[in-house]
Amino acid sequence: MTLDVITYPDAEMMALSLADRIAGELRQQLDAVGPASLCVPGGSTPGPMFRALSGLALDWGRVTVLLNDERWVPGDHPRSNSAMLRKTLLTGPAAAADYIDLYTGDPTPEGAAPGLSQRVAPHLPLTVLVLGMGDDMHTASLFPRAPGLDELLSPDAPPVMAAKGGDEPRITLTAPALQSALHIHVMIAGEKKRAALDAASKADPMQAPIAAFLRDAVIHYAD
Template identity: 80%
Template sequence: MSAEIVTYPDAELMALSLADRIAGELRVNLDAQRPASLCVPGGSTPAGMFRALSGLPLDWDKVTVFLNDERWVPGDNPRSNSAMLRKSLLVGPAAAATYLDLYTGDPTPEGAAPALSEQIKPHLPITVLVLGMGDDMHTASLFPQAPGLEALLASDAPPVMAAAGGAEPRITLTAPALQSALNIHIMIKGAQKRAALEAATGADPVTAPISAFLRNAVVHYAE
């Protein structure tokens, strides 16, 4: 089964529509008196959606937010995904959400991963997962053919592990933790990423990690 693809005329409409949809999916859990978890990507693509979502009426104090992955840099570093998230999503009504920061200040992500796994476990299955995708078909910190990728993809992987890829050390949720999500959304913009997504469909996750999430995902695409 291939992913459902929703195409939007522009990024602004994608941001507004997806924000409404995510709020509705979180509300299903909250209305049933269950806590809700929202796992989101870094990068520039979701920023507009975060701003729209942050202002929507929701019992934010019952929502736990965490990133798909993080560079192992302090929160005041320009390369920090947390810094972007605090400015775009964790403001207004959404400031009441609980934020679980993947950067702990430990010397290494390897040292921090076991405790982070224990912190994430109570929030699984993830209520709503939003993923991005690079031109190379990576998602979270699951990079094609990177050292250790097969351990991150393994069905028995702990929820959080250190990851290789990029200039800095990284921490990431693993494939089984991400695949646990009740609702999976993938946001992409531009023809190049659309082509990469099509190339990933049916591919081996070792060469196209995003393919591990396409079966149950809704892809949101804007030119």
């Protein structure tokens, strides 16, 4: 497939430009339709974009924010995606957003998934989805050839499921929930990930899960 790629001179320009674009898409939804939803990745790459976005003028009280996925660890754990998000996005004006924390404190993600699906479902379709990608072409907690990946990719999957394939138990939005988004953005940085993305565009989602989202996505790339 042909990829829609925007190449930026540096990571700072990517962060600022994408933050402005996302704010515009959320604002359009808020002005024309009603409440908006923003689904974002963990990891280090989106941090500068989150900081830029958090200070922009929006009716944040009508925006629901949630992660693509989360490790099954408490919010004060160093590997918690929520901890990163609270420091970067959910600050300043954006602190007024409604945040759906995917970590519930239940003993297992499997036990929490049905309740989380019920909570996430009213916010579908997502207004804006931002995805990252690992060197192995995983996105969210959809890992190549992982046990149960076919269920996570199924059109009939519930919005939220437990996921295997990472280094600890995880919870993730499933492919149909993520694919529902009106606007899909993929952020990548570095030549290695650009090469992986090009390979993914020719691969099956079971081998390269990010491929399930590329047809409708805008790719944002910086060296």
